[in-house]
Amino acid sequence: MNNNIGKNKCVFLDRDGVLIEDVGYLKNPEDIIIMPNSIEALKILKAAGFLLIIVTNQAGIAKGFFSMEDLASVHEKLSKIYENNGIIIDDLYFCPHHEKGTVEPYNIKCSCRKPETGMAVKGVKKFNIDTDKSFMVGDKDSDIMLAKNSGLKSFYIKNSMYEHDENVVPDFYVKDLMEAAEIITKAA
Ligand SMILES: [Mg+2]
Ligand SMILES: [Zn+2]
Incomplete structure (x- = not known):
């Protein structure tokens, strides 16, 4: 019997x-600022039948750098940009927490800040997602760790801004989302 x-x-x-x-x-x-080729990459993934779910750490809330309203207006603008390009993002989860933050009630140790898996778990449950056939694309070790801890295959976009621990090995190193989309759709 196939449960998938x-x-x-x-x-x-x-x-x-x-x-x-x-x-x-x-x-x-x-x-x-939209990353080069990322819109096209999202279209390719959608056309191949993938749900698209954004999972983002936004500790700036807990740290008082911006408000929930600021974040909502950023995400509104982002979905408007995608909408204008015919792309629907199926869901977006953000983690507003940070244990060293100053703003209550967000200054806590939570289970959604990547590398914790809370946001992925939420999406998997809500959309009945087969993790064996699903992926995570990120540019930090915490993204790769979330993927590993959630049973997702991982793509790591090299970003010189962040340190990369050689022991945190992604399934693929890529230069951008487009390269990840090409590999994903070729394999599917
Ligand atoms: Mg990032
Ligand atoms: Zn959180």
Whole structure:
């Protein structure tokens, strides 16, 4: 008996450094810079039948660098950009927490801040996702660790801004989301 019949496949996407440029604690929707080729890559993944779910750590909330409203307006603008390009993001989860934060009630140790798996678990449950056929694309070791801990195959986009522990080995190293999309759809 195959328990995977009817299950969905998904590409979980980190936001900063994968979909949009990582400008550090992005607060203003006007500062959104779409990563080159990422829109086209999302179209390819959608056409191949993948759900698209964004999973993003936004500790700037806990640290008081921006508000929930700021973040909501950034995400509104981002979905508008995608909508204008015919792309629907199936869901977006963010973690507003940080244990060293100053803003209550977000200054806690949570189970959703990557590398914790809370956000992926939520998506897997809600959309009945087959993790064996699903992927995570990120640019930090915490993204790769979330993937490993969630049973997802991982793509690591090299980002010179962040340290990379050689012991955290992704399934694939890629230069951008487009390269990941090509590998994913070739294998599917
Ligand atoms: Mg990132
Ligand atoms: Zn959290």
